[in-house]
Every structure is written in C-alpha cells, then in structure tokens.
Amino acid sequence: MAVLLESSYGKNLVKFLKVKRDATNPKKQEVIEATCCVLLEGAFDESYTNANNASIVPTDTVKNTILVEAKLSDVWPIERFAAHLGQHFVNKYSHVTAVNVWIEQQRWVKYDVNGKPHDHSFIHQSGETKNVYLHYFRNGKYDLQTSIKGLTVLKSTGSMFYGYNVCDYTTLKPTKDRILSTDVDATWYWDSKKLGPITNIERLANAGLFDNGYDAARKVTLDLFALENSPSVQATMYNMSAKILELVPEVEKVQYSLPNKHYMGIDLSFKGIRENNEVFYPAAHPSGLIKSTVGREVKAKF
Numbered sequence: 181m182a183v184l185l186e187s188s189y190g191k192n193l194v195k196f197l198k199v200k201r202d203a204t205n206p207k208k209q210e211v212i213e214a215t216c217c218v219l220l221e222g223a224f225d226e227s228y229t230n231a232n233n234a235s236i237v238p239t240d241t242v243k244n245t246i247l248v249e250a251k252l253s254d255v256w257p258i259e260r261f262a263a264h265l266g267q268h269f270v271n272k273y274s275h276v277t278a279v280n281v282w283i284e285q286q287r288w289v290k291y292d293v294n295g296k297p298h299d300h301s302f303i304h305q306s307g308e309t310k311n312v313y314l315h316y317f318r319n320g321k322y323d324l325q326t327s328i329k330g331l332t333v334l335k336s337t338g339s340m341f342y343g344y345n346v347c348d349y350t351t352l353k354p355t356k357d358r359i360l361s362t363d364v365d366a367t368w369y370w371d372s373k374k375l376g377p378i379t380n381i382e383r384l385a386n387a388g389l390f391d392n393g394y395d396a397a398r399k400v401t402l403d404l405f406a407l408e409n410s411p412s413v414q415a416t417m418y419n420m421s422a423k424i425l426e427l428v429p430e431v432e433k434v435q436y437s438l439p440n441k442h443y444m445g446i447d448l449s450f451k452g453i454r455e456n457n458e459v460f461y462p463a464a465h466p467s468g469l470i471k472s473t474v475g476r477e478v479k480a481k482f
C-alpha cells in the first residue's frame with residue numbers, strides 16, 4: 181500500500197517586467213523583471229491518491245494570480261511581493277496550509293548618460309540575479325531568505341594559498357600570489373523573530389530594511405573580495421559572512437557557496453620562457469567548491 185508523504189504544486193517560470201513611474205516626472209522610471217515560482221501545500225492529497233480534482237486551484241490560476249497581483253500591488257523590493265503572494269494564497273484558499281514563493285530578479289541598472297544615471301535606460305548585468313525564497317505557513321510562521329547569485333568576480337593578485345595539509349597525494353604548490361575568481365552565491369536568512377509577523381514586512385520594506393540588507397551584503401562581498409589579501413576562499417567567505425551579520429542585525433545567518441575557478445599557469449619553457457606569471461589558462465573544470473553557513477554565537481544565560 182503506497183502512501184503520499186509530501187506534495188506541493190503550482191506554477192514555475194512566471195515572468196513579468198513591471199515599470200514604476202515617478203509621480204512628478206513620468207519619464208523617470210524604475211523596472212523590475214522577475215521570474216516567479218509559487219507552489220502550494222495543503223489538503224490536496226485526494227487529487228494525488230483518489231483522482232479527485234475538487235481541491236485543486238489550477239496552476240493556471242496560480243499564474244494569473246501572480247500577474248494580477250504584480251499589477252495591483254507594490255513589487256519593490258521583491259521581498260515585499262513574495263510576502264504579499266504568500267499571504268494572498270493562504271487568505272484566499274482555506275485548505276492551503278503553506279506557500280512556497282521563489283522569485284528571481286534580473287539586475288537592470290541605470291547607466292550614465294552625460295555624467296548622470298539616465299531616467300529610463302538600463303544595462304542588463306546578465307548572470308547576476310537577486311533571489312528571494314519565502315516559505316509561509318498558515319500558523320503565521322515563515323522563513324525568508326534573500327540571495328545574490330551569479331555575481332562573477334576575479335582578482336589578479338591579493339590572494340594566497342599555503343600552509344595546507346600535505347601528503348603523498350599532494351601536487352599543489354603553495355602560493356602567496358594567485359588569481360582568485362568565483363561566481364558569488366550568497367544567501368542571508370532573515371530572523372523572523374526580529375522581523376515579527378509577516379504583516380510587518382510591508383512596514384519594514386517601506387523603512388528600507390531589505391534594500392539596505394541587499395546593498396550591505398553586495399558591498400561587503402565586493403569590498404572584502406578586493407581589499408583582503410585572501411589566505412583562502414574559506415577565510416574570506418567567513419569574514420564576509422561575519423561582516424554582514426555585524427551590519428544587518430535582522431539577519432540570523434549567512435550562507436556562501438563559492439566555486440574556486442582555477443586559472444592555471446602555462447608552461448612556455450619550450451620557448452625558453454622561464455617565468456610566466458602573466459598568461460593563464462582558464463580551466464573549464466574542475467573547480468573547487470567551498471560552502472559555509474555562519475550564524476550568531478548564542479550567549480549562555482546564567
């Protein structure tokens with residue numbers, strides 16, 4: 181006898197671009213381009229186990245809801261829209277017990293024309309996205325995470341790696357000057373106890389919490405990447421995480437997943453060239469992959 185252990189369903193890859201016009205100057209605009217996935221959990225078991233569709237809110241309706249609510253509600257910042265969608269589905273359908281919302285936001289950035297950001301022309305910084313995940317439960321609990329993904333960086337010096345474990349399998353040479361490159365995948369977990377009920381997210385968004393958190397996490401990542409003489413990816417990602425926790429008290433923990441994208445020296449000795457620390461070969465594979473989650477120390481209560 182089979183038993184349904186878990187289920188969720190909804191619509192994936194629902195895309196929109198929304199334009200926001202300045203109240204006093206309608207040619208001055210902002211845009212958000214987003215790709216959404218909303219999956220519902222709840223009393224849907226009979227649709228799987230008994231071919232009874234009565235409980236199913238069609239995925240087509242889920243798609244319509246995302247687009248209608250994108251028109252009717254404020255989607256800046258995108259955390260606000262995730263919270264709005266989560267509440268909408270729980271409030272509208274009494275048999276929905278939880279909602280998963282993933283939103284990927286493209287990075288459209290105004291570019292300078294005549295020395296200042298143009299009012300409505302943007303560059304797509306493709307590759308990099310801002311991602312939000314919300315898991316909202318009918319009992320009011322929620323998990324909210326924001327991420328930067330696909331931010332590719334490289335530094336041509338200011339990175340070292342030595343002092344590591346050496347054994348009979350080791351061929352790597354220690355270095356005090358190497359290229360360091362990665363695709364940043366950084367996630368910060370909002371502390372829902374500090375944020376309060378999900379209805380607070382509207383107010384916190386108005387107060388700039390999510391924009392400030394995003395700006396801080398992005399700036400810390402880029403600044404430390406550039407400024408540290410990195411002893412390892414491990415040490416640098418830990419320092420980035422600790423700094424974000426210091427700057428954004430509403431963040432509970434920070435997770436990084438960083439590939440170490442190798443640039444290999446090329447042996448040009450056949451041409452009598454002994455020193456070649458200038459021309460490198462970008463290795464397609466393999467890459468290192470280093471992950472960490474950094475939280476706050478819990479102080480013992482006496």
Ligand SMILES: O=c1[nH]c(=O)c2[nH]c(=O)[nH]c2[nH]1
Pocket residue numbers: 341352411412413414440468
């Ligand atoms: O920063 C690094 N961390 C490692 O764990 C590692 N391993 C390796 O071969 N190179 C590197 N670099």
